Amino acid sequence: MNTMNIDAVDLNLLKVFEALHDESSASRAALRLGVTQSAISAALRRLREVYGDALFVRTGRGLAPTLRADQLKPVISEALNKCRQSLAMVNPATGNHEGRSVVVGLSDDFEMALGRRLMAEVRVRAPGLRLIFRQTHSQIVATALLERHLDLAITSGGFANRLLTRRVLGEGSYSCLLEPSSLRPGQTTLDIEEFIEREQILISSAGLIGMVDEGLASLGLSRRVCASTTHFAALPYLLKDTRALSTIPTHAAQAIAQLTGLTLLPCPLPMPRYPIELGWRTSAPPDPAVDAVREAIIGLF
Known part of the structure; x- marks a missing residue:
């Protein structure tokens, strides 16, 4: 059993973990973080020691996360986002969200109809923020939000859960x-x-x-x-x-x-006709990046 505590861990390893999980490639993770591929490989070896798991295994299409890695991803990303939030609090007036990303779940019909306009709104409201559009629908959206795979979601229902907040944006035809x-x-x-x-x-x-x-x-x-x-x-x-x-x-x-x-x-x-709704986790702490995207979505309607 691994008894390592946080005092013995280089927290920069968590950024490497996040990049590897998002990119599924050591070379792309290296480009994203501005380091060499050998540095990523060395960090992955240390991550494996810390968590006592392979975390990422090589496949024909790159690196695939293990079950433990998928379980760790939302926890690690939330921790890193809190750190990014703390830095934004030092000078919130700048409104710069460089390095931050917000994951919006939606089906491809909403992505086609709203995606370009939402990108333009976010460019004004949250400079430097990256939007990640991820496919979802009303039957799976609640689970995706609760498991922190999504920050926000636009669907035609699916938010009937006491741990989720929903807002009706309009009606569809x-x-x-x-x-x-x-x-x-x-x-x-x-x-x-x-x-x-x-x-x-x-x-x-x-x-x-x-x-x-x-x-x-x-x-x-x-x-x-x-x-x-x-x-x-x-x-x-x-x-x-x-x-x-x-x-x-x-x-x-x-x-x-x-x-x-x-x-x-x-x-x-x-x-x-059917409702078009925006949903998010009720207990999520205030996050300027997520708030900016939420207000941009509401503004489109």
């Missing part, structure tokens, strides 16, 4: 996205007959049934799904030069249409 060449000249709407006549692309983690299918079933109708994907970003490539359509959250449809030239039309099927 659905629109249809399709190739403009598949429309008649001047066409600005779809009727329900054309809607179900066209092949459709489903965005779903399971790839089988979506909310559109449930809505159509209530009317005694069904649609033909020609393909399913888990990522909204694939849609421009899947819809191009086809008559297919996809019914997706309006914020994502707007973002994709603006960048790709695809057309956005109202969905002819009555679809329920």
Whole structure:
């Protein structure tokens, strides 16, 4: 059993641990910290002695964390962030967050719709801060926040936990996205007959049934799904030069249409609106970096 105490540990090793876990590579960790790769290797040997565990094992894709390393990561990162916070308190008026990062959990539809604008807001509110966008959704977001894998999260629900605080940012709706060449000249709407006549692309983690299918079933109708994907970003490539359509959250449809030239039309099927919520840990201590990002997100709505 390792009986080493903090007096015998070089706390700079914790920065190396964080960099190795984030980068999954000794060479990238060295670049991040501005040291040599041999220094990283030496630090890793000492970390292994301290924690009595391999911590990172070599794979074909770099360094993979062990179970112990994954357990240590949120604890070590939180400790380092408290140290960074203490330094920011020396001269908070500078508003410089160099070296800090805030992890925001969101699905790729929110990332496409909000990511660029959030980057611009944070650049003004918290100069030097790095945003880390990490994929999540309502079924797993609470666990990710509580296990400190995320600092903040934007989802359509999932925060019903007494240890989490949530704020409703707005409501979401659905629109249809399709190739403009598949429309008649001047066409600005779809009727329900054309809607179900066209092949459709489903965005779903399971790839089988979506909310559109449930809505159509209530009317005694069904649609033909020609393909399913888990990522909204694939849609421009899947819809191009086809008559297919996809019914997706309006914020994502707007973002994709603006960048790709695809057309956005109202969905002819009555679809329920859904809440867009921001969540974070209730017990998290005040952190100027996280606060700045939270206020920037609220400002976007």
